[in-house]
Amino acid sequence: MTREELQATARLARLPLGDDEADAALPAFERMLEHFAAMAAADGDEAAFGAPIRDLGTGTSGLRLPGAMRHDRPANSNQNNARLNPNTLNNLASELMNRAPESENGFFVLPNVL
C-alpha cells in the first residue's frame, strides 16, 4: 500500500490528498487490507456459515418480478397514489432550479468543461 496508490484513489473520489495527508491516512488503509484478508479467509470457513460461502447469494433485497416494477406513466398524470405515498414528486422542476448554485436561462452553469 503506497502513498501513490492512496493518492490515485483520492483523485478518483475527487478528494485529492497532499503528501502529508496521504501519509496520515495510511494506517486506516492498512486496516482496510486486514478486512480484505478476512474476506478472503471467509471463503474457506464453511464451519462459520454452515455452507460454502461461494454458494451464497450477493443480493440483499430478494428477487422481484417484472410485474412489480413501476408503471410507465408520467408523474403529472392523474395517478392517485395517495394511499401508498401521500408524497409527491410532481412539478418540482422550478423548486430544483431555485436550488441551483448558479443558473442562466434555465440551465445549470459551470466553468467550461473543455
Add this chain to the structure above:
Amino acid sequence: MTRTVCKDGFSAYLRAWEARIGSFLEIDEEAVSKAARSHGSAGASGGGPLAGLPFGVKDNVAVAGMRLSCGSRMLDGFVSPYSATAVARLVAAGAAPVGKTNMDEFGMGSSTDTSAYGRTNNPWDVSRVAGGSSGGSAAAVAAGLVPFALGSDTGGSVRQPASFCGVVGLKPTNGAVSRFGLVAYASSLETIGVLADSAARARAVFEAMRGADPLDQTSRDRPDGVPGARAGTGERAGARIIGVLSPEAAARALAGSPGDGASGDGTPLLEPEVAAAFEEAKERMRSLGYRLEELELPSLAYASAAYYTIALAEASANLARFDGVRYGRRPAGAPNPEALVEGARAAGFGDEVRLRILLGTFALRAGFQDRYYLRAQRARAGIRRDFERALAGRDAVLMPVYPTRAFGRGAEAPSPFAQKAADLFTCCANLAGLPALAFPTGVSGGLPVGVQLVGAAFGEDALLDAAEEYGEAYPTGRPDGYEEYWT
C-alpha cells in the same frame, strides 16, 4: 424525579432543555408548544394513536421545507423540496414533524460529536455524549421534548443512542420501511428507525410508517405467514423462548476472526455496569416467563470485516453526488469543473467522512480483482443464515447493545478488543437484515443501561411485546428535570 404536567410551560421547558442538550438543529417551537397544549385534552381523542403528536426527524431524513444538512457543511442551507415517504405517512396518520435533530455527519459516528453544527449532550449527564449517529433524536425523546423521533440505523445508529439516553430504539427489518427520503450512507445496511418514549409508542409509529412504497423498490409488505400484530386483548405472539448471545459467546466468535490480536487481551467485553445490567435483564426475562437458551454465533467473526467493506464501499458511491453542481455550496472562481467539484467536497466534508469515502473507493478499485464487496455480501448472507438458525423456534436473540454506557468526551475509549465488539452487537442486525429493538432496563451509576433483542425478519411484534412486558413490570426512570407532556 418529578412528573408534573405543566402544559402552559412547555415553551420554557423546551428552551431550558435545549440550552443544555442542543438536540434540535431546527425546531418549530410554536408547533410543538401548540401540540403540547392540545395534547390529551377532550375532543383531541380519536384519529388514531399518533393524532396530534409532534415528532423530531433526524437531519438526514427529508421533510419538505425544512433543512436537510445531514450534520454536514456540504448541505449547509439546503432545504428539502420533498418529504420522505415515512414522514408523509406519519403526517397522514395525524402526527406533525416539528424539527430536525442533530447527528454525526452523514451518519458516520457513535457520538453525534462529529456534527458540523455542534454537539448534543446526554440529558442524563450533559458532560457525556448522547450517542450516535441519531443522538439528537434520542436526546430529544429522553428529555420529553417530543414523544418520538425518527432516526436512521446503519450499524447501530438508532439503538446505541437509545441505550445511551434510556429510550426505546427500534431498527425495523430491512425493507419494512421505505428508505425514500433517507439520505443514503450505506444503502443495503440502513433503515429509518424510531426513538420513542415507550415500546407501545414505537409500535404505533412503526405500524404507521411500514409497508411497500413504489418509490423504494426494495421495500416490502410483511409477507404472508409471519405472525401479525397481536390482538389488543393482552394475548402475546411468539413462543416465549429467547436465545442469548452472552458477552463470552461474542468473545469466542471474535476469537475466531482472522486478523490482528483477535484472541483478545483478557479484558472483559463489557463495562461492569453494562455486564451486570445484562445479567439482571436475563433474570427478569425469566421471571416474566421467558425461557432463555444460550447460543453461539460463529459467523460473527466476519461481521466487522463485512460491515466495514460494505458500508464504506456504498458510502463512497452514495456521497459522490455531493459536488456543488446542482445544489449545495460551491467555491467561487473555480477555473474548471474538476476544481469546482474538488473544492466543494474539500470544504463540505469533515475528516471522518472524507476518510470513509477514500476507504470505500479503495475497497471497490479495479486492482482488487476479487471484488471484495461481493465477498462481503456473501459473508453477510452467511451471517443471516447463522441468525436464522439461532432464531428457529425462538422469538428473539438477546444481546448487549454496546460495551459501555454513555461515555464522556476525551474519556478513554473502550479497549481495542472491546472496540471491535463495540459495533459488533449492533451491526450484525444490519448485516442480517433483521429487526432489532434496544430498550432500557434500568439506571446504573446515574446513566441508563439497556439491552437489545434481535428478531426474525418482519418479527418486530415479538420484540415489542417483550419490551412492553418488561417495561410494564420493571419501569425505568427518566432524567432529572423530565416532565411528562406526552401520554
Add this chain to the structure above:
Amino acid sequence: MREDYQAFIGLEVHIHLLTATKAFCSCRSAFGDEPNSNVCPVCMGYPGAMPALNAEALRIGAVVARALHCELSAETRFERKQYFYPDMPKNYQISQFASPLGVGGWVDVPAPGGGDARGAPAAIRRIRIKECHLEEDAGKMIHSGDVTLVDYNRAGAPLLEIVTEPDFETGAEAEAYLQQLRRTVRYLGACDGNMEEGSMRCDANVSVNRRGAGLGRKVEIKNLNSSRFVRLGLDYEIARQVELVEGGGTVRQETRLWNENRDRTEVMRVKEDSHDYRFFPEPDLPAVGLDAAFLAEVEAALVEPPFDRERRLEADYGLDRERASSICEERAFADYYEAAVAEARRLGVGDGPAAERTAAWMAGDLRRALRAAGLGAAEVGSLGMPAERLAAVVALVDSGRISATVARKVFDAALGEGAEPADLVRERGWELVSDPAAIAAAADAALAAEGAALAEAAAALAAGDEGRVRRLSGYLVGKAIAASGGTADPSAVKAAVEARLAAASKAL
C-alpha cells in the same frame, strides 16, 4: 485495404427506448422541452432520492434483445458504474455489468454490394451480439465561451446498449448493420432510430492485424453521428492503423473522435481518467426475475424481422430485391402491401398480377401522395388511402372495368375525397366502355372531326408507309378515346379506328 491485413470492428450502439417516462423516475422522457423542465429529485441526484425501474423500459429492452436472438438472463441485475462528470447527477450511472438483460445473440446482415437485383441472393454476414443491457442516459451539456451549460431533461432517459463481438471487417459492413438495426428497432416500435438526433448512437472499437494473427490493439472511435460517418470513419481508421503498422509503428490504445469536417479521426483532446468504474450491484434496485409470464409477453411482441420479411416477399411475391427492400423500409408500409395484395386477390386478381401491380402502385402514386402530404412510409396509415382501397383500384383495372389512365383519376379522387373506388367509377361514369355501338359512335365522332388526318392516314396506308400510319392512327385513336370521355376500351377503339381507316383507304 490490403489483403494481408484484417480489420476487427466491434460496435456499441445505444438506443433511446420509446417510453413515456424515464428509466428510474416518472419524469417525462421527451425531447425538445424547456431545459430542466422534465426533472425531479430522483433524476437530479438529490439527497435521499431512490431509483424505481420502469417496467416498460424493461419490456421493450427485452423485446429488442430477443429480436436480436439474445438469450434473456433468468435474473437481471443493475450495477453502479462510477465516474465524476457534470452531466451525471449522481456521479455514477445505473447500468448493468455481471447479469445484463440479454446475451449471446446474432443478426444477419446483407453483405453490402453483393448479389444482383434479381436472382441470386446477396451474401449474408452473421454478426454476433455479445450482450444487451439497460442503462440511464446522462444530461446534455452545451459548451459556450467560459461556461458549460447543463440541461438534465435527458438525464435518466432509458437506453439499451447493444454490444457486438468484433465481427465487422469493413466500414460498409458496419453501415449495413446499423441500417438493419435501425429498421429493426423501428419495426418493434422500440426506438425511432434517428442517429442525427441522437436517439441512436454508435461507438466503435477498431483494431487491425496481419491476417491470421488474431486481434490487434484496439482504438475506440466516437462521434460517429450517422451510418455514413460510421462507414467513412471506420474505413479511415483502418487505413490509418494499417499504415502505422506497416511503417513499423504500434497502434496506441486510445479514444479518437471522428472529425466530419476533416474526414479523419483525431485523438480526443480532453484528458480522460483511465476509467476505473468500480462496478458493484445497485443496492437500491432488486434483481429482477424474468418469469414465464414476462417471457411470453416478450415473445408475443416480436415481429417478423425486416430482413426476413424482405426475403419472404422476394420469394412469395416474386418481387425483386430493390422493390422488396423498398416495401420493407417500414413495417407499416410492408403491412400495407401485404394487406392490399391479399384484398386484391380476394377481389379476384391473380396472385402474380396482384403482387406486381400493387408493388408498382406503391412505388409510384402512393409514394408521391405520401410526399405531397409530408408523410413518411411509416405513416401510410394516416394518408387516408386504406390498403383495401388501393386493392380495389388494382382489381378494377385488372378486371377491365376501368382503363389504366382512368385508374389514376380514381386513385386521386379516392384519396382526395375519401371515397370508395367502385362508387366513384359508377357515379362518374368512368367505366371502361366496350359496347360496340358506343365504340363505333366514338370512332365516328372523332374521325368526322379529323377529316384531314383521316385522309392523310388513308393515303399513307394505301402507300404502305407504316410509320406514318402508326403515328396518325395513334393520334386518331387518342381522339376517339377522348371523345368517349376516356372510358372507351382502348383496344376496341383501336380496332374500330383501324377498320374505318382500312375502309377509307380502300375507298381511295
